[in-house]
Amino acid sequence: MGGLTKRQVEFFERVADLLKRARNSIVRSINQTMVQTYFEIGRLIVEEEQGGKVRAEYGKHIIHELSLRLTKEFGKGFSQRNLEQMRQFYHVYSKAQTLSAEFGLSWSHYLKLMRIENEEERKFYEIETTANNWSLRELQRQFDSALYERLALSRDRKGIKELSEEGQIIEKAEDSLKDPYVLEFMGLPDEFRYSESDFEQKLIDKLEHFLLELGKGYTYVGRQVRFTFDDKHFRVDLVFYNRILQCFVLIDLKIGELTHQDLGQMQMYVNYYDRFVKLEHENKTIGIVLCKKKNDTLIEITLPEGNNQIFASKYQTVLPSKEDLRHLIETKE
Incomplete structure (x- = not known):
């Protein structure tokens, strides 16, 4: 490296490593804040809908108007479909506070998890994704390969319940x-x-x-x-x-x-x-x-x-x- 000493190379590598870790930390922090914000938007939508006299019609109207206003002020990312997903996110995760109460996964992960209807199965994939740092692609692959069902087949009802509470424990x-x-x-x-x-x-x-x-x-x-x-x-x-x-x-x-x-x-x-x-x-x-x-x-x-x-x-x-x-x-x- 251009005549640098070993000590200098190691010094530069330590500084670079520090910056990389800082960047990763910033990305995680931004991601967590964004997901938490989407949860709160979902909560506000649900509470506003519950205050309307005709819920179904009022709900459609309020989401449509909110989408127009947010898109005008903040740009892309606030379509009616996206706002409906935020509302669903609140519905799903306000019922049972699990590992994801801290919202440590990406929004894309939660969009996938929300589509898993079985609550125990959803909790299992949530725990395993966090513990193993699965990418969205790997989460999709594990779901498609029926990992939860394959592990559940070798367990009694108590063991299946433990999968949803603790993930896969290997003893x-x-x-x-x-x-x-x-x-x-x-x-x-x-x-x-x-x-x-x-x-x-x-x-x-x-x-x-x-x-x-x-x-x-x-x-x-x-x-x-x-x-x-x-x-x-x-x-x-x-x-x-x-x-x-x-x-x-x-x-x-x-x-x-x-x-x-x-x-x-x-x-x-x-x-x-x-x-x-x-x-x-x-x-x-x-x-x-x-x-x-x-x-x-x-x-x-x-x-x-x-x-x-x-x-x-x-x-x-x-x-x-x-x-x-x-x-x-x-x-x-």
Whole structure:
């Protein structure tokens, strides 16, 4: 950098970092103020409507006139549609003060969240968006992939309620699992023919997306990770580490139907990692066989009672039907 010393470079970088953090803080502050203002505008509209004698007609009239006046004074952003959304925003968020009582998300996020009719589901996505700093695009993807329904399927009514109050809390291996895993980002049609190596490569090519689908705490370790004993070589398709669970997570990919041999092979992989790879302070290894089809009875018979290390989950390469998943949740209850 033009003959600058290392000390000078570090000094300039610290100053630049300080300015970047200040700018980000200003943007967050402006965003929060804007959303809070929209909430208050919505409140004023609702209160004014309630004071009118003929609510429906008066409501349309007052929003129309307000739109004209605000647009004339402040410019774009105050169309009738936008004002109606501010009114809806107040209706939705004045009923239940949750994490978003502080309005830490962008207005675009709230426009999406408001369209989620189920209050528990809306609260879940609100908490997860804030906790994971999801962009609007990622929030939309998680909603489209039915994350809430997929997590709710493995929980009782109390567990489903906790999702809406606390988000996804990971305390044990089962908490981090999904069934199915949705891999639509790979761009593979549902009936497309591909090999396991092609499938693996597609996941690696879209690793960032796959990590988001895996969920909280996952870091990538490697693919086709080899280990050897008795002069025989074995390879684990994908190895991850979960920082929350403090353990290795091994994933084997199967493009066909799950067999008991697949589960037995994963058991061997997990045993090896537990005995020769994991450190003393780390928790037991988790093994996931990711397959196109599975038989729950086969899994139950093959794995030991009380198993909490080996799991099998389906994957699908197209977005699931949220309606079908909701029906499964209702019948389960």
